[in-house]
Amino acid sequence: MKMKKLLEHLPFYQVTQPISKLTVQGISMDSRSIGPGDLFVCIRGIKVDGHDYVQDAVNNGAVAVMCEERVDTSVPVILVNDTVRALAMVASTFYGHPSESLHVIGVTGTNGKTTITYLLDEIFCRHKKVTGLIGTIQICVAGKAYPVKNTTPDALSIQKYLSMMKKSRVDTAIMEVSSHALDQGRVYGCDFDIAIFTNLTRDHLDYHHDFDDYLRAKSLLFAQLGNGYNSGRDKYAIINMDSPVAKRFIRSTSQPLLTYGINHRADIMAKDCMLKETGTTFTLTTPESEVRIDSPLMGLFNVYNMLAAAGAALLSDIPLSVIQQAFNQSRGVRGRFEPVREGQDYGVVVDYAHTPDSLENVLKTIAELCTGQIHVVVGCGGDRDRSKRPLMAQxxxxxxxxxxxxSDNPRTESPKQIFKDMTNHLQGTYKIIESREDAIESALKAAYQGDVVLIAGKGHETYQEINGVRHHFDDCEIARKILRSMKESP
Known part of the structure; x- marks a missing residue:
C-alpha cells in the first residue's frame, strides 16, 4: 500500500523525508518482527519504549518510522502526537477497515464477558452464521483457533484478526473488551454495532487509579459507540439494569438502549428462576414474547449472562426459538463453573473467579446447590492489585x-507476601498450602458425600507463572489425576 494512502485518516503529521513514492508491505510495533518494506510504529509501553528500538527496526528492513519525537535514522520519520491512536488508524486503513464489513459485538464488564461471547457464538452458529471470536481463552476465525496473550489484543492485531475474519466470510465478530484495552486505545478504529455492559466490581486497581477510573475506562466502549471512521449502520447499547452503576453507563452513550435484569424493570428479564444442581430454569421475557429456558448452565450469574446474550441476539435478528435452543443445549465455557466428574460422590468445580465479587457469586451459587459442606482452594495473583487480596480471603x-x-500465579512476587496480604487481620479458620497441587489434593481428600470442592482463580489457564517462568498447570487436569488416583487406591 502507498504510504500516502496509509496516512489518509491522519489529519496532521510531519515527515523528515519525501514519502510520496514509498510503498508499505506491512506494519509492526515490534522491531524484532519487522521485515523488508515495513512501517515501524514506536509505542511507549509500561516497560518498553519503541523509540529506543528504531535502529533495530531499520536494520531489519523498515522503510519508515512513525514516532512521537524526532529520531536520528536514515529512513523517513513520520511525526505524530499520539502513536497509539495513529497506529489504530493506519492499521484499519492497511487492512481495509474490516470491522465495517462485519457485524461486531463488544462485551465489557468485570465478570461474564467470556461466557457471554461463547453463548453468542453458539447462538449465531446455530443460526447458520459464520463467526469470529476474540477473547480471554482464544481467538477463533470461522472455527479455526489461535492463541491469545491478552483479553483484548493490541490495535494492530485486532485489525489483522478482523481482516482474517472478513476474508474467511465471517458474518459476526464477537469480542471481549477489557478496561486495559479501552484505556490504551487498542480498540480505536473498531466499528462496534452492539456494546454490552455486564457488571462492575473491584478489579485491576493495580492499573487504574481507583474505582471511578476503572468505571471511566469501561464506559469508553459506550462513549465511542458509533464513532467508527466510516460508520453508517445502526448501533445499540445493552445495559444490565441490576448493576448499581447502570445509569453511569446509560449516560455514556447517545445510541439506542436495550436493558436487561432480574430485580429492576428492564426490556429483557428472567422470571420464575429455579437454580438446580443440574442447571437453571427460568422464563425469558422480551418486548415481543417469552419462552421457558431449561439450561445446563448453573447459577444466577449465568442467568444474567444469558439475558445479555439474548439481547444482542435479538438485536441481530436472531429468532427467539434459536436463542432458546442454544441456551437449553449450551456446552458452557471451559474453566467457567466447570464440573470435574470422575465418579466421586461429591462435587468438584473449577472456576476462573479471581475477584471478590466473582468468587462470592460462585460460592453463593454452590451454597444454593450443596447439601453438604463447601471446600474452597483459592489464591491471588502476584504483581497485581494487592487491595483485593484481603477481600478475596474474607x-x-x-x-x-x-x-x-x-498459590495462583505468584509471577515475580513472594507467595508468602501474598498470603500475608490475604490473611492479615483475617478472622476464621483456614489452611495455607503453597503448592497448588498439594492444596487441591488436600481439599479433595477432605471432601465427603454431598460436599462441593471449588478450585478457584485460574479456570481455563493451563499454566502457573512462578518467578516469571510459566510452568504447565491445569486445575481440571490436576483434579482429575488426583481423583483417579484416589479411586485406584485401596
Whole structure:
C-alpha cells in the first residue's frame, strides 16, 4: 500500500523525508518482527519504549518510522502526537477497515464477558452464521483457533484478526473488551454495532487509579459507540439494569438502549428462576414474547449472562426459538463453573473467579446447590492489585466451611507476601498450602458425600507463572489425576 494512502485518516503529521513514492508491505510495533518494506510504529509501553528500538527496526528492513519525537535514522520519520491512536488508524486503513464489513459485538464488564461471547457464538452458529471470536481463552476465525496473550489484543492485531475474519466470510465478530484495552486505545478504529455492559466490581486497581477510573475506562466502549471512521449502520447499547452503576453507563452513550435484569424493570428479564444442581430454569421475557429456558448452565450469574446474550441476539435478528435452543443445549465455557466428574460422590468445580465479587457469586451459587459442606482452594495473583487480596480471603471465609489458601500465579512476587496480604487481620479458620497441587489434593481428600470442592482463580489457564517462568498447570487436569488416583487406591 502507498504510504500516502496509509496516512489518509491522519489529519496532521510531519515527515523528515519525501514519502510520496514509498510503498508499505506491512506494519509492526515490534522491531524484532519487522521485515523488508515495513512501517515501524514506536509505542511507549509500561516497560518498553519503541523509540529506543528504531535502529533495530531499520536494520531489519523498515522503510519508515512513525514516532512521537524526532529520531536520528536514515529512513523517513513520520511525526505524530499520539502513536497509539495513529497506529489504530493506519492499521484499519492497511487492512481495509474490516470491522465495517462485519457485524461486531463488544462485551465489557468485570465478570461474564467470556461466557457471554461463547453463548453468542453458539447462538449465531446455530443460526447458520459464520463467526469470529476474540477473547480471554482464544481467538477463533470461522472455527479455526489461535492463541491469545491478552483479553483484548493490541490495535494492530485486532485489525489483522478482523481482516482474517472478513476474508474467511465471517458474518459476526464477537469480542471481549477489557478496561486495559479501552484505556490504551487498542480498540480505536473498531466499528462496534452492539456494546454490552455486564457488571462492575473491584478489579485491576493495580492499573487504574481507583474505582471511578476503572468505571471511566469501561464506559469508553459506550462513549465511542458509533464513532467508527466510516460508520453508517445502526448501533445499540445493552445495559444490565441490576448493576448499581447502570445509569453511569446509560449516560455514556447517545445510541439506542436495550436493558436487561432480574430485580429492576428492564426490556429483557428472567422470571420464575429455579437454580438446580443440574442447571437453571427460568422464563425469558422480551418486548415481543417469552419462552421457558431449561439450561445446563448453573447459577444466577449465568442467568444474567444469558439475558445479555439474548439481547444482542435479538438485536441481530436472531429468532427467539434459536436463542432458546442454544441456551437449553449450551456446552458452557471451559474453566467457567466447570464440573470435574470422575465418579466421586461429591462435587468438584473449577472456576476462573479471581475477584471478590466473582468468587462470592460462585460460592453463593454452590451454597444454593450443596447439601453438604463447601471446600474452597483459592489464591491471588502476584504483581497485581494487592487491595483485593484481603477481600478475596474474607469472601472465602464467609461462604466456605473449609478454606485453603494457595498459590495462583505468584509471577515475580513472594507467595508468602501474598498470603500475608490475604490473611492479615483475617478472622476464621483456614489452611495455607503453597503448592497448588498439594492444596487441591488436600481439599479433595477432605471432601465427603454431598460436599462441593471449588478450585478457584485460574479456570481455563493451563499454566502457573512462578518467578516469571510459566510452568504447565491445569486445575481440571490436576483434579482429575488426583481423583483417579484416589479411586485406584485401596
Amino acid at each position: 469472601v472465602a471465609i464467609k461462604w466456605a466451611d473449609h478454606v485453603i489458601f494457595t
